[in-house]
Amino acid sequence: MNPAAFNCCCLLILTTLSLGSAIDCFKCVSIGRDNEACDDPFHNNGSLEFLQSPCLGGRKGRDGLFPATACIKLAGVYADTGVSLTVRSCALDSGTLTTDSELIRMSHCGGFYFENRYLRGCVQSCSDADACNASRGRGASGLLLLAAVAVGREMTRRCLRMCA
Numbered sequence: 001m002n003p004a005a006f007n008c009c010c011l012l013i014l015t016t017l018s019l020g021s022a023i024d025c026f027k028c029v030s031i032g033r034d035n036e037a038c039d040d041p042f043h044n045n046g047s048l049e050f051l052q053s054p055c056l057g058g059r060k061g062r063d064g065l066f067p068a069t070a071c072i073k074l075a076g077v078y079a080d081t082g083v084s085l086t087v088r089s090c091a092l093d094s095g096t097l098t099t100d101s102e103l104i105r106m107s108h109c110g111g112f113y114f115e116n117r118y119l120r121g122c123v124q125s126c127s128d129a130d131a132c133n134a135s136r137g138r139g140a141s142g143l144l145l146l147a148a149v150a151v152g153r154e155m156t157r158r159c160l161r162m163c164a
Contacts, residue, residue: 010089010102010121013149021057021058022054022055022067022068022069023054023067023069023070023071023090023127023130023132023147024051024052024053024054024055024070024130024131025051025052025055025068025072025088025089025090025130025131025132025133026038026042026050026051026052026071026131026133026134027050027051027052027055027089027090028087028088029084029086029087029088029102030051030084030085030086031083031084031085032083032084033084035086036050036160037050038050038088039084040075040086042088042134042136044131047096048098050088051131053130054067054068055067055068055071055089055090055092056068056090057089057091057092058128059092059094060094061069061094062094066092067092068090068091068092069091069092069093069104069127070091070092070093070104070125070126070127071088071089071090071124071125071126071127071131071132071133072087072088072089072090072103072123072124072125072133073086073087073102073122073123073133074086074087074114074119074121074122074123075087075090075121075124076112076114076119076120076121076122077119077120077121078117078118078119079111079118079119080118081115085114085119085121088133088134088152089133090133091103091104091125092104093105099104103123104125104127105125105126106121106125107113107122107123107125108123109121109122119130122136141147152163
């Protein structure tokens, strides 16, 4: 096998391997809009300043950080002062049996306590895509996705012909 074919086959194999199940998430905090880049509407603008890849989070009853399985966004207003709070981060399921003690299992809006202070707002979690804790926006167009799949299939076909 010639060196170009070998390199192509190695690249093909490496692109099909999964290195883990951690998710990438935005991590930032804004209190009273002191970090407007973190507030909604969230505009990443191509900066990687807030993106943690892979995102690591704590686990109940365990020391250290672990690969996260979900991104979270907390957005609310302190009931006692009216000051806004936005937190974007990541978390992982700690394996308890009840949904109410696992932040990532259920998004909700209303009143809740955060660091011993009462807030009104929403806690949202997502695990369907990297960096999913940005503001809701439009996804990639179907045409762009179709083009990416077509290019990937063509590269695979060419590499396989070279390997044979």
